[in-house]
Amino acid sequence: MALLELPLKNKQKKDVPAEDALTGTTGTRFSRHLILCLVGLVMLYPLLWLVSSSFKPSNDIFRQLGLWPENWDFSNYEQGWTALNQPFHVYLINSLIVVVFSIVGNIFSCALAAYAFARMEFTGRKLFFALMLGTLMLPGHVLLVPQYIIFSQLGWLDTYLPLIVPNFMATNAFFIFLMVQFMKALPKELDDAAQIDGCGPFRTFLRVILPLCVPAMATTAIFTFISTWNEFFGPLLYIQNQDLYTVPLALRAFMDSEGQSMWGPMFAMSVVSIAPIIGFFIAGQKYLINGIATTGLK
Amino acid sequence: MSVLTKQASGAAANLAAPGGKPSRARGKRTNQRSGYLFLLPWFIGMLFTIIPFFASLYLAFTDYNLFTEPNFVGLANFQAMFEDPRLLQSLKVTFIYTFVSVPISLAVALLIALVLNRGLQGLAIYRSVYYLPSLLGGSVAIVMLWRYIFGNDGIVNGFLGLLGIEGPAWVTDPEFALSTLIVLNVWTFGSPMVIFLAGLRQVPAMYYEAASIDGASRWRQFRSITLPLISPIIFFNLIMQLIGSFQTFTQGYVMSGGTGGPADSTLFYNLYLYQKGFTEFEMGYASAMAWLLLMIIAIFTAINFIASKFWVFYDN
Numbered sequence: 001m002a003l004l005e006l007p008l009k010n011k012q013k014k015d016v017p018a019e020d021a022l023t024g025t026t027g028t029r030f031s032r033h034l035i036l037c038l039v040g041l042v043m044l045y046p047l048l049w050l051v052s053s054s055f056k057p058s059n060d061i062f063r064q065l066g067l068w069p070e071n072w073d074f075s076n077y078e079q080g081w082t083a084l085n086q087p088f089h090v091y092l093i094n095s096l097i098v099v100v101f102s103i104v105g106n107i108f109s110c111a112l113a114a115y116a117f118a119r120m121e122f123t124g125r126k127l128f129f130a131l132m133l134g135t136l137m138l139p140g141h142v143l144l145v146p147q148y149i150i151f152s153q154l155g156w157l158d159t160y161l162p163l164i165v166p167n168f169m170a171t172n173a174f175f176i177f178l179m180v181q182f183m184k185a186l187p188k189e190l191d192d193a194a195q196i197d198g199c200g201p202f203r204t205f206l207r208v209i210l211p212l213c214v215p216a217m218a219t220t221a222i223f224t225f226i227s228t229w230n231e232f233f234g235p236l237l238y239i240q241n242q243d244l245y246t247v248p249l250a251l252r253a254f255m256d257s258e259g260q261s262m263w264g265p266m267f268a269m270s271v272v273s274i275a276p277i278i279g280f281f282i283a284g285q286k287y288l289i290n291g292i293a294t295t296g297l298k
Numbered sequence: 299m300s301v302l303t304k305q306a307s308g309a310a311a312n313l314a315a316p317g318g319k320p321s322r323a324r325g326k327r328t329n330q331r332s333g334y335l336f337l338l339p340w341f342i343g344m345l346f347t348i349i350p351f352f353a354s355l356y357l358a359f360t361d362y363n364l365f366t367e368p369n370f371v372g373l374a375n376f377q378a379m380f381e382d383p384r385l386l387q388s389l390k391v392t393f394i395y396t397f398v399s400v401p402i403s404l405a406v407a408l409l410i411a412l413v414l415n416r417g418l419q420g421l422a423i424y425r426s427v428y429y430l431p432s433l434l435g436g437s438v439a440i441v442m443l444w445r446y447i448f449g450n451d452g453i454v455n456g457f458l459g460l461l462g463i464e465g466p467a468w469v470t471d472p473e474f475a476l477s478t479l480i481v482l483n484v485w486t487f488g489s490p491m492v493i494f495l496a497g498l499r500q501v502p503a504m505y506y507e508a509a510s511i512d513g514a515s516r517w518r519q520f521r522s523i524t525l526p527l528i529s530p531i532i533f534f535n536l537i538m539q540l541i542g543s544f545q546t547f548t549q550g551y552v553m554s555g556g557t558g559g560p561a562d563s564t565l566f567y568n569l570y571l572y573q574k575g576f577t578e579f580e581m582g583y584a585s586a587m588a589w590l591l592l593m594i595i596a597i598f599t600a601i602n603f604i605a606s607k608f609w610v611f612y613d614n
């Protein structure tokens with residue numbers, strides 16, 4: 001448990017580098033930038049190549065290392081959009097449904113639990129908190145078979161309920177932990193003042209604490225978005241009906257219908273599938289980086 | 299933490315009842331009740347964790363197959379596991395993957411974090427560029443892309459061709475298939491890097507000033523100041539990366555089209571568990587596999603905690 005408490009308390013300094021900043025000659029600084037740029041380029045190259053290939057005719061894609069398409073071809077997107085059982089926007093909407101409910105569920109249930117852990121006093125709080133941290137390290141597949149049986153007996157197979165409902169029950173300990181860390185940093189006088197003004201615990205939570213936790217909730221929302229959008233195993237297990245496929249399952253269906261002519265459309269839909277992640281990353285990277293730095297988790 | 303909440307909750311009770319004990323007790327009790335109320339969703343969630351946890355332990359000792367009632371078979375599943383060549387193969391794949399890719403990605407993450415920590419301009423941009431792949435590494439789109447990048451006519455062999463090297467058939471050759479996924483895992487070094495960066499920020503600059511006045515070299519400073527002070531962060535990253543990497547699934551599934559091939563060379567443990575439990579419906583066996591992995595992860599985590607006494611340095 002100490003392990004999880006330890007990294008990076010709240011004494012983070014602003015962007016002041018610890019070591020001898022900005023010393024070094026212009027030469028060494030230049031070479032550092034050069035190396036970092038090269039590494040960055042190597043890392044981004046696969047992504048750039050993916051985007052560029054999605055605009056190339058399928059025959060041009062392979063053995064072409066350059067990033068600028070010689071023959072621009074937008075038909076990959078048209079073809080890819082209609083290549084499967086349903087037009088691709090159906091899968092995008094399916095994924096969106098799961099994502100939106102997961103975000104709402106996570107924020108709602110984890111904030112409630114975090115408030116109790118961080119700012120309330122009741123018997124067994126420490127024990128429950130330790131239990132919560134324990135589930136953080138519990139590999140999910142240990143629960144897999146019984147959960148599958150439960151969901152199938154409830155008649156939830158081929159619905160999104162197995163993917164959504166657990167999020168409303170604060171099963172994601174990572175987000176509880178993140179919000180606990182955040183709420184503990186808020187001054188305790190806030191609760192006192194609210195109580196003097198006649199707020200009960202729920203109103204204190206809703207009116208005073210929650211509005212101050214917007215950054216933590218944003219972090220939760222973005223992380224939930226990215227992990228749910230990428231989630232492959234859950235849908236693979238619970239969704240058989242092709243009309244209900246989420247985006248990752250739809251992409252896998254491209255692989256099954258493999259053939260050289262499908263490469264272009266497959267790359268095009270791959271770009272469509274990762275574009276929202278990159279969009280959210282650019283919009284919310286402040287919250288992501290802070291979130292990962294304060295909790296030390298993915 | 300407990301002090302903070304105790305004070306917060308105690309204050310109201312004190313205010314409400316300057317002298318009277320009964321109402322103080324009442325104040326406590328309301329807080330007590332609403333504490334559980336706030337935790338209600340979590341309690342329900344815990345039921346859905348604890349019951350399956352023990353249910354799967356029970357199923358591990360049965361021959362459950364989803365369609366007929368489970369029969370108790372004692373240790374038969376565990377005995378069968380040690381004679382199952384595919385299970386041993388899946389352990390081997392998972393171990394190689396973990397013990398090669400985790401040290402490499404942590405080393406790269408630390409190295410890049412050290413360079414970035416030198417107060418370069420454009421830190422935020424570099425950090426974003428390096429971090430982005432770790433958000434995408436587990437997505438089906440990227441694993442599929444990897445399959446084509448390392449394909450026979452993919453760009454990796456294209457570049458090797460420019461150097462006059464005939465590249466192997468990475469994806470279809472059992473000797474090389476796993477290495478493409480190791481590369482993919484190293485590609486996602488960004489998330490431990492961000493944690494390292496945050497840790498490096500907290501090393502007080504005066505330590506370095508004092509050391510350089512004493513004439514300590516860069517390397518010496520790194521070994522005697524940086525490394526001990528961020529050792530808890532290294533330890534944390536190591537544990538989390540190990541646990542995550544033991545549970546790899548999507549990469550193996552997508553790379554091999556669900557088979558774990560070629561020749562079971564990408565048959566990750568969880569992929570085999572999925573095949574056993576959900577395509578062959580040997581759910582008793584799959585539960586036993588899940589518990590074996592749980593024990594393996596617990597043992598490695600315990601070893602790490604014990605070993606950490608010798609190399610992790612806690613400042614306070």
